[in-house]
Amino acid sequence: MFENSQESRTSLSEYGEFGLIDHLTKNLKINHESTIKGIGDDAAVLDFKDERAVVTTDLLIEGVHFDLSYMPLKHLGYKAVMVNLSDVYAMNATPKQITVSFAVSNRFPVEALEELYAGIQLAADLYKVDVVGGDTSSSTSGLIISVTALGSAKEEDVVYRSGAQPNDLLVVTGDLGAAYMGLQVLEREKEVFKVNPQSQPDLEPYTYLIERQLKPEARKDIPPLLKALDVKPTSMIDISDGLSSEIIHICKKSEKGVYLYEEKIPLDPAVISVCEEFKIDSTTIALSGGEDYELLFTIAQSDFEKIKGNPNFTVIGHMAEEKEGMHLITRANQKIPLIARGWNAMKEKED
Amino acid sequence: MFENSQESRTSLSEYGEFGLIDHLTKNLKINHESTIKGIGDDAAVLDFKDERAVVTTDLLIEGVHFDLSYMPLKHLGYKAVMVNLSDVYAMNATPKQITVSFAVSNRFPVEALEELYAGIQLAADLYKVDVVGGDTSSSTSGLIISVTALGSAKEEDVVYRSGAQPNDLLVVTGDLGAAYMGLQVLEREKEVFKVNPQSQPDLEPYTYLIERQLKPEARKDIPPLLKALDVKPTSMIDISDGLSSEIIHICKKSEKGVYLYEEKIPLDPAVISVCEEFKIDSTTIALSGGEDYELLFTIAQSDFEKIKGNPNFTVIGHMAEEKEGMHLITRANQKIPLIARGWNAMKEKED
Structure with missing residues (x-):
């Protein structure tokens, strides 16, 4: 689906800006x-x-x-769209619509x-x-x-970060940490390649992780599923940015506290095994890895029966009064403060 | 109004991304x-x-x-907004709304x-x-x-590039070429400064040109004036991008020809005198300089009486059938083809 076919090289200067x-x-x-009205005037014209x-x-x-040493350009274009659709x-x-601006040096051929x-x-076609x-x-x-990205919704359907209530259930879609571990695998292979360009890596065990990193999918199925x-x-x-910082955003905007249960956090088996291989705690990765593009939301307890058993959803905790604070309950049943350790924080720590 | 006061230096790392x-x-x-809903959620929510x-x-x-050696950051922020409002x-x-993204290296302090x-x-306040x-x-x-930038208009008020008719008058607001010549003056002073950092340039004769380059204003007065x-x-x-390439856009989108009269092109006296100083043809600058952020439009001949004598408007030509082609009528009454020679083309030529 995603073959790269950069055989010919046409210089950007062969097109002017408008021609390109x-x-x-x-x-x-x-x-x-x-x-x-789409492309071709001073501005697009939309009717919501x-x-x-x-x-x-x-x-x-x-x-x-x-x-770009391991991110194919086609995947990059796809991911750039996904990142924005996920927010919608x-x-x-x-x-409904996207605008896409880019700047490139002349080292890029038109191809x-x-x-x-x-x-x-491809992203625009699949996500309409x-x-x-x-x-x-x-x-x-x-x-x-x-x-x-621009989108639309009925006034009564719009959901903000700020509406969580005490005792609401905290729910996440899919599983967490795979995209971050996919990045770690790609970074490791890049280092191996630098030392030995002839090495033939076996990336098969990491297929799911790498796909989550290179070709994430925004959860377009979730809003209609919730409606249904x-x-x-x-x-x-x-x-x-990672589960913990997103939970904290909801808590701060909603002025609520939270209890998050470590044992409930959904992890793919591939994440668990690669975390063992990298000797890194899988909960830390789920909390702080980021780039999962899953949805995190809160629902009233009375709605629990409606989502119970649905494989798309995992209840990972519940909201509380603000004064109770934000907590992670570990597998050992310890209560520790939930802190924001997003992507950027981890990168700084690693540097 | 635009003093730069970068005395203290706070490192960007003192704020996280969200803190910043x-x-x-x-x-x-x-x-x-x-x-x-403005800043503070996954997306802004608007009601048009x-x-x-x-x-x-x-x-x-x-x-x-x-x-940045001659563009103060405050001006740059202002201009970045103007460029987009002009399109609206x-x-x-x-x-009505703008989003502003930026990327900076760590060499920039928070200040x-x-x-x-x-x-x-400032731009957001002045342009509401x-x-x-x-x-x-x-x-x-x-x-x-x-x-x-996002904006709105009644369906019947939206004006596209594509509606020009044969014999419509071609009208431009303000005057042309000043922003480009302002840039030339600033570039010249930068070169002088490199050779002699003690030199005290007298930029007073170039005030208008430099202001047009560093602090352009979008023509927010024009849509309500036309309505009135x-x-x-x-x-x-x-x-x-320059008058000629914008005229060509209108001609191509409207599938029409045009006659542009050199003698009608509005030039500020400061542009004429600086063009003499730089030994450069002022018509070329008006046609190809760009960054004027004036509006170019066509009106039915029957509307001429309504705009006649208004100092904001200059009739510079008229539209024709497509098969007649696109022409510049010179002061010597020669008919020469109108070609696109925008900003980029000029830069390439100069390099």
Whole structure:
């Protein structure tokens, strides 16, 4: 699905700025009736009718957010879209449009940008969003991608971070920590490759982890599933920085406390085994790894029966009064304070 | 108004990512009732009611779009907003919200980002837009700013590039070429400074040009003025890349030809005199300089009486059938083809 086919090299200077945009966007289709006018004017024109609009934006920088030595450009384009759509789903909204801006140095041939755009287009097709604008520029250093996503939702369906109530259940989708451990595996192979470029790594045991890192999927299934189950979360956020910092965001915005149970945190078996291999605590990874793009939300206890047994959901704790504080209950039944140790904090510690 | 006061230096690492956003955005006010939720959730939530939404985005890269050796950070923040608002006005719409993402290397102290944000906030206050989101990141090289602007307009008020008709008058606001010549003056002074750091340049004769380069203003007065005059343009675009390439955009999107009259192109006396000083043709600068952020539009001949004599508007030509082609009529009454020679093309030529 994701073959890289950079055989020919066409210099960016063969296209002007406008020619390049026209070339890259010529295959883009408009899916939504809410897109009145896409690329090709001073601004896109959208019609959200009587729904609320949501807007979110992310900036991805080479050398900070991605490493092109193991991140294929098509995957990068796909992931840049996912990161933003995940934020739209976290509002319980439906993404409709994206704008994609990027800056590249002249070392990139046109074919490389075509790969990047192929990933963006694949994401747009699978998630049914329209690419309605953007900007291209030269860069003095590496590749920079800025994506803005727009979506819409009925006023009564929008879910904020701030609505959690005491005793609400804390629920997470999917499993955690895999994307971070996928990154660790890729970083290790990069180091091996530096020493011995002839080495043939066997990455098969790490397929799931690497896919979670290189080709994450935003949880577009969750808002309609919750609707079908007649559950409206009282608060919701997506997990980009790590479970602990996202829980703390919900607690602070909702002015509530929390009890998180270590034994409940969902981990894939591949995460458990790779954590043993790397001699690193899997709970720490789930709490602080980040880039899972799962959804974390709270629901009233009375809604528990509606989600019980659904394989998409794991109840990992419950909310409390603010004065009770934020706690992790360990497997040994110890109560320790929950602290924010996101992606950035870990990176700083490692450096 | 724009003093730079970087006396103290606080390291970015003293704030985390979230702390930095909180610190920089703490003074931002929400002006619009269309902003239901600004910064502080996974996405901003907006209510455009029964109006069309417009969205536009621009990416500004250090070393490509700006040079911090003569661009104060406060001006840069202001200009980054203007560039986007100008696109919203070019749709005949009213800007309502912006998102601002930036990436910086650790060489920037917090005080520098405060200056940048002060410029963004000043622009937001003066143009009555809400800053509703963004992203901050570290950068491996220079400063990167990505702004997305959202606005709204009644469906019947939106003006595209594509509606120009044969014999429509071609009209431009303000005057052209000053921002580009301001840049030339600043570049010259930078070279002088490199040779002799003690030199005290007299920039007073160039005040207007430099201000047009460093602190451009988007034409927020024009859409309501046109409304008051009961004129709806048949097409409109903003002048960011230079008059000739913007005229060509209108011609191509409208599938029309054009006659542009050199003698009608509005030039400030300061542009004429600095062009003589630099021994460069002022018409070339107006056609190709860019960054004027004036509006270019077409109106039906029958609307001419409504704009006649208004100092904001200059009729510089008229549209024609597509088969007639795109022409510049020189002062010597020669007919020469109008070609796209935007900012980028000029830079390439100079390099």
